Each structure stands twice: as C-alpha cells, then as structure tokens.
Amino acid sequence: MTHIRMNNVCVDFPIYNTTGRSLKNQLMQAATGGRMGSNEQGRVVVRALQSISLEFKEGDRVGVVGRNGAGKSTLLRVISGVYEPIEGFLEVQGKITSMIDLSLGMDGEATGVENIYLRGALLGFHRQWLSSKISDIVDFAGLGDFIRMPLRTYSTGMQMRLAFSIATLVQPEILLMDEWLTVGDADFKEKAQQRLHEIVQKSSILIIATHSPELVKTICNRTVRLDRGAVIAM
C-alpha cells in the first residue's frame, strides 16, 4: 500500500559564514518565513520545518499552500528523500517521482537524443528501454528532425516540450509537483494537459505545492497549510 507517514519531522538548515546573530536574526525572522536560531556551536541555523506530523494514503491529492518561505518546497524535498529529517521519522512506501525541475541535467551542446538518454538516466530509466521509447518521445514532443540537433538550437518552448515528454514517460506512484505544469504553445498545451491529468489521476498520491486556490479546489481533496515551517491547518 502506498503511503507516506511523517512523525515530528524537523529540518534545520545550517548557515555557515554567518556570524551575526542577535538583531539581524530578529529582522530576518520578520521578513522571511523560517525561524532562525543558533545551535550550541554558535552557528546560525534556520528551522525550515517544525515538528511536521502528517499522513498521506492512497487517493490523497494534497495541496500544500503557504507564503513564500513557509517550507513548501522543503517539505517536498524531505518527502522525496533529498533532505533527511534532523529529528523525527519519515516513512515512504511507493516510488516517488518528482516533477519539479524537468530540465535538470540537460545539456545545451548535446543533441535531443543524447539529452533523452541523459535525462532518462537521471530519472532511473535503462538505456535499452529508452531506445525503444525514442520515437514516442519525439512524436509527442513534435520535434521531428530537430531531435538530431543540439539542444541549444531549440526554442525555450521546444526544450520544455522535450523535457515534459521524457518526464511523463512512466506512471508515478507518488507524484510531487511544484505548481501545475504548463508547457508549450496552444496545440501542445492541450495535449500536455491531457497527459498530465491522466498521470495525476492514475498516481496513487499527489502532493503539489501551489499558490493557486483554484488549483486546490479543482484537483486536491486535502490541503496542508504551512506557515514558518509548521503546519497550521489541514
């Protein structure tokens, strides 16, 4: 059974090269989201997540909302396994796919095909399997012969189309997103939205960080509101 369980999860970011504490901390605290303090060695730490206890189970469509710096992205990264909680306990059952930075690792000098292998490897796909999918990817992205050209010759929209087509190759179990994806021109947008909706529907848990109340209303069945690293409403 796919599920995510968090119990009292805390995340602290150490800030090095910062000697100033005192007044600056107070000012920063007012201006940005995180709570600042300093640990016993006098090093400044930002508490990004404060005692988060949440449980997500199959069928949950979670909208994570809150101001800038409230800890939304950090929460997603903790779930994806990038940051291990400093305190508390996290249990994830199911394969996580993060659709946050779709073009991460792509190389402008490399051709479209090379980028498919590069991006695909980062996403954990095997080379052989990718080879069999290349024509599908090219068709969906509508790139034609451009796929043999270096990525830098693509327009921004074309690059995003390619990245999107690779990222949506497999059906994720747990899907993490930072805002809803919109890619490409009018034609492609429609096709992409259809595919994205399909994937979201079939995924067993969706967690999306967003600032859009409409999105939460249409897609999500649960909301987690964060403020200064803590859950203030569910």
Place this chain on the structure above:
Amino acid sequence: MRIFKSGWQDIFAAFKRYELAGVLGWQDIRQRYRRSSLGPFWITISMGVLIGALGLVFGNLFDTPMKEFLPFLTVGLILWTLITTILTEGCTGFTVAEAIIKQISLPLFTHILRVIWRNLIIFGHNIVIYPLVLLVFWLPLRPSAALSVVGLVLLMINLSWIALLLGVLCTRYRDIPQIVSNLLQVCFYLTPIIWMPHLLPKRASLLLLDANPFFHLIEIVRAPLMGTLPSAVNWLVCILLALVGWGVTILFYGRFRSRIAYWL
C-alpha cells in the same frame, strides 16, 4: 553498525545504478571536447608533448638512457595524472553536483563514481602513448604486464575511498580543495615519477619510497609494465590501505552522508 550499514547501502546502491554514473561521466567528456575535431584525443596529444619535453630534460639531467627512462616516465606521469585528477575532482564531486543533489534523491556515491569513470576514460586515452613509446624504442611488452591490470584495480579501489572521503570533507569545509591540490603538487616531486628510485642514496629512499603511499600505489601498476614485479611490501601497503581506508570511509560516510545535502 547502523552507521556502517547506511554508508554501505548508499555505495552499493550507486554501483547498482552504474549506468547513471556511466552516462554522466561520458557526458562530461563529450561536453569538454564537443566542438573540437580530434575530441578527447587532445588529451593524448598534450600528454604526449609533456612526456616528450620532460623526458628530454630529465633524461639528460639524470644521464639515464632514454630507452630506460622514457617508458618509466610515460607510465608514471599518466598514472599520476589519473591520481591527481581523481583526487582533486573528488574534492568538488558533491559541490559541482549541487543542482542534482538538491533536486533528486540519488545514491550520493554516484557523483564520486562519475568522477572516477570520467577519469578512467581519460586514462584510457592517455595510456595509448605507452605502446607507442615501446614501439619507438622497439621494446617488447612483457608478459608480466598483465599483472598491472590487477594493480590498476587495486589503485582504483584506493582512489575511490580517498575521493569519497575528500568529497564529504570538502563539501563542509570549502578551503580543503586548495590544501589538497597543494599537497599533491608537493607529492609529485617526492614520488619517483620524473626521477628513478635507484638514483636515491640508501637512507633517503627509506623516507621517500617506503613511507610514501603514492610510491606503492604507482609501483603496483608501473613495475609490471617495466618488466619487474612489485615487491611484497608494495602489495601489502596497497591492500592494507584499501581495507583500512574503506573501513574508515564507510563509517565516516555513513555518519555524514545525510548532511551533504544540507551543507551544499
């Protein structure tokens, strides 16, 4: 025990996803030499020029016959390049992969494997010079040369733990890479690469050879290619270094692996 397991699991997982490290390592090479017509063989050429120049100067300086000195220098210099680039690039292995580490959860040792693989590819291009040198002096490739493959594997096992250890340390303390590259530069002169060990007076050799781990690491690959066998001490030091080094590194890595993403 738990710490050891956490470190070991990450390393094991990285090996299981060797394909990723392979793709990324190749990509680094492609990126560097993308628009040049000779591609990565530029590495070979510049190494060849360096060997030729150093060979001419030091061969004459030490009054050693070229037939003896040049093959020695070639292998030594190519191995030293492999060692220094893996260690210095290992230092920045995690910091240059910051974007990936902060976005996708991967076994972190993958980033060190990438450095190792990339440099092995470069080594593959460089080592082409060695048979050319043999050909020029019409020297035979002795059967003992096969043993140098074993030596190379042992060398890589050792370089991997040092690179991993340095990678973690340098992510936390950003001034270590400078110290490392400085030390390596000193070691280059202390290790018999551009000078031959038999030129040393007996007493000095105790310090510069036996107490120098780089000497043993190079010797296990170079000696078989020179037609002699590495001494038992050479093997023993390298094997012990690998065992103790990996033991300590896995513990250290297991303890601090989860902090790497925070330190970036």
